[in-house]
Amino acid sequence: MSRPLRILFTIPNFKTAGSQYVLLALIARLNKHNFNVIVGIENHWDEAKKVIPVSDLVELPKLFKVSKIRFLKQYIKVLKKNQIDLVHSWDYKSNYLEPLACRLSGVKYLYTKKNNSWSRSWQLKSLFSHFIAYDQPEMKKRFFSNKHYANKIKLIPHGVDLLKFFPLEKISHSTFNMCYVGTINENKNQLFILKAMLNLPETIHLNVFGKADVNYKKELDVFIENNDIKDRVHFYGYISQSQLPEIFRIQDVLVLSSLEEGFPVCLLEAMACGLPVLSSDSGGGAKFMLNTMVDDCLFSIYETDDFNHKILNLTHNPNLYKSLRSKGLDLVHKKFSIEREVNSYVELYTNL
Structure with a gap:
């Protein structure tokens, strides 16, 4: 029997990153027999420990603190040490070295596009990525209309946890x-x-x-x-x-x-x-x-x-x-x- 797919989710932190709630809901619902999850963060380790077991956390290299070559080496080391099969990035930044490190390691790389930023770095990140998820149709028109992206993009809108968000009885108020x-x-x-x-x-x-x-x-x-x-x-x-x-x-x-x-x-x-x-x-x-x-x-x-x-x-x-x-x-x-x-x-x- 084959082992579970080992996924590295990357996110800047669990303090200010808006995607943390979607990511936590996703992790909670993944079948543990089919998927083995590791979460990589850049900072605010203490906040991450409140929601993710320490055994499932890894610290990612920070690009602004090391050279690009050193970043690649450190990132590849994380991938190999944790036997990662797939990286799914929830980072809002245009760091193209992440997918490049995955290409060099033979690891699949997917990122979710969540904002309307675009630059040469975003183009490189998209070029090196194996797949891109985007959350609303306008993004395809803005960023991914080139035929190069045709077979590597998919619309996946974010969802709401309906066990947490549901109507409660209204409280009377005058305004x-x-x-x-x-x-x-x-x-x-x-x-x-x-x-x-x-x-x-x-x-x-x-x-x-x-x-x-x-x-x-x-x-x-x-x-x-x-x-x-x-x-x-x-x-x-x-x-x-x-x-x-x-x-x-x-x-x-x-x-x-x-x-x-x-x-x-x-x-x-x-x-x-x-x-x-x-x-x-x-x-x-x-x-x-x-x-x-x-x-x-x-x-x-x-x-x-x-x-x-x-x-x-x-x-x-x-x-x-x-x-x-x-x-x-x-x-x-x-x-x-x-x-x-x-x-x-x-x-x-x-x-x-």
Whole structure:
């Protein structure tokens, strides 16, 4: 009987990397008789030990601390020592030396493309890779339309763990609560929402959950103070993923106003909890996942009127609100469960 396929998952860390939750859900669902998993990280070892057994962790070389030749040698050593058959990278960086080390070692290399960055390094990384998974169709048009990629790419959208994300009974509240969950920075564009609030009723509030860029937070604070909306905007700091279903009980809509976005899983998590969502049309991911709801849920970031119109529709039209809630739940269950994502990767691993 052949031994299980030994997979090395690579990720920068389990502290700030957004892919950590998808990766942990994937590891938990892989058949242990068919797959043997090792996880390679670059930093924050103590955080990794909280979620991955130390025996299944390896430390990866850091490119910025060693030469390219030394990086290749150290990476190849990790592959050989751990008898790796396949590397699956969840790293957001364009490090083309990883797939090159795998080519030199006779190890298959797959990476999941999650962001909209592109450069010569990304081209080299893609060239050396044996296979590439991308999470929304716009990426194929942007990056992988060349016929060279035709037989080495596959659309695999991220999924949500429906055992963790599901509707809870709502908590009664007097205001209409918009919420945002994630990092607070210039790209996430929270200032857009604050500007929109100036032309919305005072009963509409914004609750913000996440770690903030210090300078951008100062800019938001100045705007809030100057426009006297401090009683309507509330910052709660970082919260864990496990807290989200409870947090969503007292929210009415999740809003995402990013300038650039890959595949915003936060929209799926909210919809899985029965919360309608509004998102900017940036990057293609939101448009793909919202599907038939784009007319009601997607807004332009070039002016606030469109956003305000959609918010007011939700506050004034209970039937629309109920419909979007139902459609969102149905969409996640049918197309974006973590099981669908895992099954797609299992098929890919087996074929590689």
